[in-house]
Amino acid sequence: xxxxxxxxxFIAGRHSNETVMLRYAESGDKALLTRLYxxxxxxxxxxxxxxxxxxxxxxxxxxxxxxxxxxxxxxxDSGKFKAWLFTLARNQLVDELRQHKNHSGDIDTLIDNKKxxxxxxxxxxxxxxxxxxxxxxxFEQREAFCLQQEGFSLSDIAKITHCGTETIKSRLxxxxxxxxxQLATDLEISHD
Amino acid sequence: xxxxxxPSEDTLSVLYSKRKSEHRAPTTxxxxxxxxxxxxxTHTAIFNRISYVAVAASTLLLVGxxxxxxxxxxxxxxxxxxxxxxxxxxxNELSSASIRNRYAQNYKTYLEHQKAFAQxxxxxxxxxxxxxxxxxxxxxxxxxxxxxxxxxALNKIQRIDSKxxxxxxxxxxxxxxxxxxGIQGSSVxxxx
Numbered sequence: 001x002x003x004x005x006x007x008x009x010f011i012a013g014r015h016s017n018e019t020v021m022l023r024y025a026e027s028g029d030k031a032l033l034t035r036l037y038x039x040x041x042x043x044x045x046x047x048x049x050x051x052x053x054x055x056x057x058x059x060x061x062x063x064x065x066x067x068x069x070x071x072x073x074x075x076x077d078s079g080k081f082k083a084w085l086f087t088l089a090r091n092q093l094v095d096e097l098r099q100h101k102n103h104s105g106d107i108d109t110l111i112d113n114k115k116x117x118x119x120x121x122x123x124x125x126x127x128x129x130x131x132x133x134x135x136x137x138x139f140e141q142r143e144a145f146c147l148q149q150e151g152f153s154l155s156d157i158a159k160i161t162h163c164g165t166e167t168i169k170s171r172l173x174x175x176x177x178x179x180x181x182q183l184a185t186d187l188e189i190s191h192d
Numbered sequence: 193x194x195x196x197x198x199p200s201e202d203t204l205s206v207l208y209s210k211r212k213s214e215h216r217a218p219t220t221x222x223x224x225x226x227x228x229x230x231x232x233x234t235h236t237a238i239f240n241r242i243s244y245v246a247v248a249a250s251t252l253l254l255v256g257x258x259x260x261x262x263x264x265x266x267x268x269x270x271x272x273x274x275x276x277x278x279x280x281x282x283x284n285e286l287s288s289a290s291i292r293n294r295y296a297q298n299y300k301t302y303l304e305h306q307k308a309f310a311q312x313x314x315x316x317x318x319x320x321x322x323x324x325x326x327x328x329x330x331x332x333x334x335x336x337x338x339x340x341x342x343x344x345a346l347n348k349i350q351r352i353d354s355k356x357x358x359x360x361x362x363x364x365x366x367x368x369x370x371x372x373x374g375i376q377g378s379s380v381x382x383x384x
Binding site for chain 2: 028030033034037041042043044045046049058061062065066069070126127130131134146149176179180183
């Protein structure tokens with residue numbers, strides 16, 4: 001039993017994103033990068049998409065992966081690969097949004113535009129209502145909620161977003177409350 | 193009025209997962225990233241190749257320098273012999289005019305230097321009889337060739353030991369201008 005557990009841990013460790021990333025950093029093997037992309041590509045894109053729009057999300061995702069290729073030697077064994085990847089993406093996104101802010105005003109304005117577009121979506125199913133509710137959250141709450149849903153711990157989220165743990169807790173609490181209220185209201189309306 | 197339903201965290205997670213599955217990363221990102229990786233590999237390969245060539249060239253250069261230096265260090269010490277021609281023959285009878293002039297000049301210079309030397313000084317040398325010439329070799333690697341005419345002339349004035357044979361140690365007497373005045377046998381043993 002113990003042997004099986006050890007073997008399982010060994011195999012899991014051997015195929016973890018961190019191990020694959022370390023091997024990729026050493027060899028630059030395309031197959032290893034493909035494995036990393038397969039493991040985290042969709043998660044990253046969805047995270048960035050939730051915080052921006054499809055065009056920007058595609059752009060940021062691509063830039064992030066190119067950065068992984070370029071800065072692969074900077075990845076440390078002690079860190080989680082996904083957290084490192086999301087930190088890279090988040091930093092790029094914030095930089096991009098700041099540039100947009102300089103050109104077209106507030107970040108929230110930019111995101112509100114997206115919300116306006118999304119209101120045209122069908123309200124028929126709960127999925128769409130969840131989309132609406134999620135996109136109506138303030139940027140920081142949406143970001144914290146997404147990162148938690150991606151499996152990051154409070155301390156990981158704090159590191160990725162460069163905030164304190166208490167701030168993250170607070171953002172998560174408000175975000176979830178808003179989502180719950182929104183969905184509950186929508187469900188009530190749809191029932192009526 | 194019904195109470196709004198409060199969706200649990202599980203529901204939020206399910207809805208989030210559902211949303212994520214509906215928003216997969218476009219394949220163009222993966223394609224571009226892998227293409228970039230291929231380019232990176234090519235650049236790395238070229239850079240590595242250049243590095244290897246540079247290292248090999250440097251190593252060869254270093255080895256070459258070391259070998260050359262070692263060869264220079266191992267070269268035997270350059271030795272030379274000074275040959276002086278003592279002859280009664282007029283200088284214009286010598287075979288080569290240039291050699292004659294050069295030797296005459298050198299001999300003159302030598303004699304001038306010898307002026308500061310003791311007026312009557314003597315040297316010990318080993319006699320070698322080769323055909324018409326006598327060769328007197330000193331411990332300073334100085335070889336004096338004595339022409340037949342000079343031997344006859346010295347013999348006439350009894351300034352030469354007629355019993356001398358090849359291999360004998362002789363004493364050579366010079367005048368103040370460096371001219372040989374006599375050659376006599378010597379009992380001194382030369383330690384060259």
